[in-house]
Amino acid sequence: MSKVNQHQRAAKAWEVLIKVAEKKDFVRYKELGDKIGIHHRVVRFVLAVIQDYCLENNLPPLTILIGDENGMPGKGFTAWDRDNINQGKEEVYNYNWSSLQNPFRFALKGESEEDLITTLLEKPEKSKEVYQKVKARGMAQIIFRKALLKAYKSRCAICGLSYDIVLQAAHIIPWSKCNLGQKMDVCNGLLLCANHHCLFDKGHIKIDSDYNLIINPKLKQITNLDKNSTRNFNNQKIRLPKNNLWWPNSKYLASHRETKPTS
Ligand SMILES: [Zn+2]
Incomplete structure (x- = not known):
């Protein structure tokens, strides 16, 4: 069995998420999973890659935009204070994501x-x-x-x-x-x-x-x-x-x- 390329999935998820951020919107696990072609239960592994990248590079917590029916991010989300999710979302909405390269784009073709x-x-x-x-x-x-x-x-x-x-x-x-x-x-x-x-x-x-x-x-x-x-x-x-x-x-x-x- 070939190893899952999480960066390839992260590259696709990144594209979806920055569009969600531009629309000041929110996306559910299942929706994101469908868009990048994976089961919603494994979406969290992809989000961990993106969350780590944002933390290491002092970027707003992009993965705050994915979660459950109530607009709350999943358990693996640790990049922002859970009592103050709305402020975190504002930070993400106000950031100019299109000024950045997709950090995982190298993996889009499977590398x-x-x-x-x-x-x-x-x-x-x-x-x-x-x-x-x-x-x-x-x-x-x-x-x-x-x-x-x-x-x-x-x-x-x-x-x-x-x-x-x-x-x-x-x-x-x-x-x-x-x-x-x-x-x-x-x-x-x-x-x-x-x-x-x-x-x-x-x-x-x-x-x-x-x-x-x-x-x-x-x-x-x-x-x-x-x-x-x-x-x-x-x-x-x-x-x-x-x-x-x-x-x-x-x-x-x-x-x-x-x-x-x-x-
Ligand atoms: Zn030394």
Whole structure:
């Protein structure tokens, strides 16, 4: 049995929901299920994908527009205070949804998130094509991070921390400055814990051409932990992925070394 592509369903549901929002309307589970061709009992799995996306990207709670006969969203809806549903709906109605790309549109023709991650890892040179399929920044970031989690085996490239929830996808050439081919290029990425990501972005941690860490010597070391998580890594090699196809690009690292440390 082939795996259900929830993003494909979410792409269709997104289109329906933004139309409902434009009409300042409300839709029932069965109606939405019929429109996207699935049983109403499995609609909630699709809504979970959309709800998570809205939460992660600070968007109004679009899934507030689906529910029961009384206009109340189902049990899985957690994106807004249930005692104040009308205010949540107003937020959704007033938002300009048509200004956004459908974040799941890459899946409309049946391609899955997993397919895109595989392309990013097996054919990094195709990262521009993948980005052009995804386009929505929030979704591109989610898929890029999942590819880096695989490449770095879910460990911070600096300290080895393995808690999934604090591991982030860092860009070597920042998102705002990189070209389309670099936005999802695993060689322009590093999997870092939140602390090391921040220190890397602010230029306090750099990486030399042999993949050794350079810690800003002026970075204050007040506690032992400060020292353990920064100065002690100076001159140590980062944890490189097993496959050298995924190693950070040396030109990108050289460009990052130009970053002036900021507080
Ligand atoms: Zn770390």
